[in-house]
Amino acid sequence: MSVPTDRKYSDSHEWYKVDGNTVIMGITAFAAEELTDITYVELPEVGSECTAGSAVGEIESVKATSDLYCAISGKISAVNEELAEHPELVNDDAHEKGWMVKIESSDLAPLDSLMDAAAYTEHIG
Amino acid sequence: MNHSPLHSYHVKLGARMVDFAGWSMPVMYRGIIEEHNHTRTKCSLFDVSHMGRLYLTGSDTEALLQQVCTRNVGDMSVGLSRYTHICREDGGILDDVIVSRFEDQYLVVCNASNREKITNWLAKHAEGKDVQMTDRTMETAMVALQGPEAIPQVERLLNIDLGELKRYHFRTGSYFTFKYSIFRSGYTGEDGVELILPAGIVKLAMPALMGMGNGDDAVIKPAGLGARDSLRLEAGMPLYGHELTEDWDSLTARQGWCVHLDKDFIGADAMRQKKETGLSRKIVGLKLEGRRTARQGFELRCGGEAIGQVTSGVLSPTLGISIAMALVDIDHTKEGTELAVQFGAKEVSATVVKIPFYRLSS
Numbered sequence: 001m002s003v004p005t006d007r008k009y010s011d012s013h014e015w016y017k018v019d020g021n022t023v024i025m026g027i028t029a030f031a032a033e034e035l036t037d038i039t040y041v042e043l044p045e046v047g048s049e050c051t052a053g054s055a056v057g058e059i060e061s062v063k064a065t066s067d068l069y070c071a072i073s074g075k076i077s078a079v080n081e082e083l084a085e086h087p088e089l090v091n092d093d094a095h096e097k098g099w100m101v102k103i104e105s106s107d108l109a110p111l112d113s114l115m116d117a118a119a120y121t122e123h124i125g
Numbered sequence: 126m127n128h129s130p131l132h133s134y135h136v137k138l139g140a141r142m143v144d145f146a147g148w149s150m151p152v153m154y155r156g157i158i159e160e161h162n163h164t165r166t167k168c169s170l171f172d173v174s175h176m177g178r179l180y181l182t183g184s185d186t187e188a189l190l191q192q193v194c195t196r197n198v199g200d201m202s203v204g205l206s207r208y209t210h211i212c213r214e215d216g217g218i219l220d221d222v223i224v225s226r227f228e229d230q231y232l233v234v235c236n237a238s239n240r241e242k243i244t245n246w247l248a249k250h251a252e253g254k255d256v257q258m259t260d261r262t263m264e265t266a267m268v269a270l271q272g273p274e275a276i277p278q279v280e281r282l283l284n285i286d287l288g289e290l291k292r293y294h295f296r297t298g299s300y301f302t303f304k305y306s307i308f309r310s311g312y313t314g315e316d317g318v319e320l321i322l323p324a325g326i327v328k329l330a331m332p333a334l335m336g337m338g339n340g341d342d343a344v345i346k347p348a349g350l351g352a353r354d355s356l357r358l359e360a361g362m363p364l365y366g367h368e369l370t371e372d373w374d375s376l377t378a379r380q381g382w383c384v385h386l387d388k389d390f391i392g393a394d395a396m397r398q399k400k401e402t403g404l405s406r407k408i409v410g411l412k413l414e415g416r417r418t419a420r421q422g423f424e425l426r427c428g429g430e431a432i433g434q435v436t437s438g439v440l441s442p443t444l445g446i447s448i449a450m451a452l453v454d455i456d457h458t459k460e461g462t463e464l465a466v467q468f469g470a471k472e473v474s475a476t477v478v479k480i481p482f483y484r485l486s487s
Contacts, residue, residue, distance in 0.1 A: 036351075037158045039440040040416045042468075058468075060418050062157040062439065063351055087416075 001029050001124075004095050008111050009120035012069045015095060016111055023072060023103045023111070026080075027059065029094040030124045035061040038090045041068075043079040043101060050076060052110050056101060059090070071114060074105030129174035130266040130324035134331055138347060146237035148175040150350055157351035161442045164313055164356055168272035169348035170334060177240035178261045178321065179247065182230045185254035190224060190231060193250055195375050195392065197385040201226040206293045206308055209383050211235075211243060212392030216374030216399065219246060221365055223310065225295055232306075232321075234267075236365045250391075266327035268334065271317035271356075274344050279307075279318055282333050287318070300330065312353060314360025314483055355439045358448065361410065361481030367421055367436045368408050368450055374399060377452070379408045379480070408436065409458050410480035413447035413466060413473050416440055424467040425451055425475075432457050435466060441482060448482045449475070 003009075007017040013031035017024045032038065040060040050056045050070045057068035079101050083089060090098035115123060127148045129135070135142060140151035151172065153160060163169055181189070191199045196209035206225040210218050220239040225232040235243045240262065247258055270279055276287050283300055287309070290296060295308035305322040322330060334345070354364070363369050368378055374392065375384045376399050386397050413419060419438030424431055438449035449466070457464060460479060465472040 036153060037156055039418060042417070042471075060440075062355060062418075062442075063152070065418065065420055 001033070002095070003028070003030075003117045003121045003124075005117040008114035008116060009123070010069065010071050010114050011123060013124075014069060014071070016071065016114065018108060018111065021104060021106065021108075022077060023074070023105055023108065024099050025070065025101055025103065026099040027068065027090065027094055028120070028124075032091050032094040032098070035059060035064070035066065036091075037062045038087045041080075041083045041087050041090065041100065043083065044076045046076055046079055048076050050074060050103060068100060070101075070103065071110045072103060072105045073107060074103040076101055077104045078102040127175070127263075129172050130327045131172045131174060131268070131331065134328065135172065135347075140347070140349060143350070145175060145350060148237055150175055151347070153349040153351045154347050157349070157355060158442045160346070160348035160352035161355050163346050164272045164315060164348055164352060165443055166273065168270055168274040168278050168317070168345045169313075169352065170345055171269040171271065171348055171353055172266075173269050173319065174262075174266045174324075175237035176262075176267055177233075177235040177237060177243065178265055178267065179233045179235065179240075179244060180230050180259045180261055181233065181247070181256055182259075183255040183257050185251070185256050186231050189247065189251050189254055189256050190233075191388065191390065193247065193391055194222075194224060195384040195390055195396075197388055198224050198226075199388070203228050204294050204296055206295055206310060207383075208293075210369070210375045210380060211246065212375060212390075212396075213371065214391055214395065216376075216392045216395035217371035218365075218369045218373070218375060218378060219243065219371065221363065221369055221380075223308075225306075225308065227297075239365060264324050265321050266324050267319060267321050268327075269311050269313075269317060269319045270334070270345065271311045271313040271315045273315065275315065275317035278345055283307075292316075300333070303330070312360075312362060313356040314362070314481065314485055315356075316485065354437075355442060358437050358439050358450070359441050359443055359481070359483035361450075361483075363408070363450070364437060368452075373406075373452070376400065377404055377407050404455050406433065406452055406454050407458055408450055408480075409453050410478045410482060411435075411438075411449040411451055411464070411466070411475040412478045412482075413438075413449060413475045415473060416447060417468060417473055418447060419449040419451075419466045419468075419473075419475075425453060425457075426465045426467060426472070427457050427463075432464070443483055450480070453477070
């Protein structure tokens with residue numbers, strides 16, 4: 001399973017990719033495969049605030065509903081609208097087309113303590 | 126942890142195994158939706174060896190079963206199976222089971238999670254009676270073949286004719302040297318059979334049952350407990366621990382069709398009284414707006430007031446809509462009633478609809 005090297009990973013299987021002061025996040029391909037057929041993704045409202053360590057959304061699969069956690073605080077600047085019609089994008093392409101939210105944050109420090117690709121690969125191995 | 130006689134077969138096929146009522150069982154092989162759809166269009170093989178198989182003999186067996194079963198099981202001819210509930214004195218549902226009458230014995234197939242409870246319940250009520258009970262769960266395997274292709278496939282593979290075997294009937298047969306029982310029943314809303322066969326032989330029989338292949342174009346493919354759950358829910362079939370529990374009775378569970386109040390059985394008085402005073406709540410079907418899935422325990426509201434709880438829900442793979450079953454206060458159970466399902470702080474509108482959601486066209 002591919003684990004892109006251009007981002008950080010949490011132990012709850014979210015990925016974070018930094019682009020200036022915007023952070024793009026989603027769940028990993030490993031998590032998507034564990035959840036299997038994803039049927040719905042509940043995302044926060046654009047403009048709302050998120051707090052590090054709290055849930056910003058929910059991911060529903062045939063079998064279960066899981067929270068989407070966010071490791072940083074900031075403001076939701078965009079959500080992946082395509083997931084409303086095509087939640088399967090998360091199963092098909094979790095690291096690119098299946099992205100979930102973009103967060104504008106002035107404090108990216110929490111990302112420093114997350115895993116890099118090598119550590120995450122070991123984590124899921 | 127208990128292992129099915131088919132355990133190594135599941136592992137070899139790459140199934141995702143889960144702990145289910147103390148058994149390591151496959152929840153899925155390729156994907157729950159794919160397995161669900163394959164069952165509706167072709168044929169799936171389900172390992173249901175975790176279900177309890179209790180065989181009863183002795184001259185008082187019929188009387189015992191009449192006493193503990195909500196349904197009349199006293200007039201069954203050999204080769205007939207009947208779905209029934211077993212309840213407490215207060216009507217609380219202990220389990221839903223299938224009773225089958227053989228020439229010289231009866232078989233009770235119960236839920237894996239209730240096997241010990243039902244074994245004890247039957248033993249307790251058999252005291253002083255001529256009834257001998259043998260639990261053959263561990264020495265046999267049970268598989269279900271379900272789907273529109275199930276009957277012709279099984280006929281071909283076992284070289285038998287099932288034309289005369291009606292729904293909820295069974296018979297025994299031999300395949301080379303081993304004996305099996307074949308039941309025209311299932312838990313998917315499709316036609317099909319359930320087979321009980323000796324544990325020792327089941328691995329040898331698997332290639333035959335699978336039509337010698339598991340390629341992409343195979344007609345019979347394995348399906349796990351995940352698809353079994355979404356299939357039964359579409360078909361409006363209750364699941365123990367969800368629509369059926371000790372906390373309410375068979376009438377509340379809307380299974381009155383398997384309750385014969387004109388005979389005496391444990392729980393009959395409680396249910397007669399319920400019938401007279403009227404139910405205070407019952408299980409209904411719900412259709413939700415949008416694509417979200419209601420889960421067991423989600424609260425239902427009407428005008429801000431809590432009026433019930435979801436018991437099961439799924440985004441129906443066959444119908445493409447979000448469906449659920451729920452236990453609802455009786456004033457809100459009429460078809461067409463509008464309710465709200467609480468997803469945390471958010472609400473999703475739902476309408477009370479007919480069960481089953483999916484019915485096999487015949």
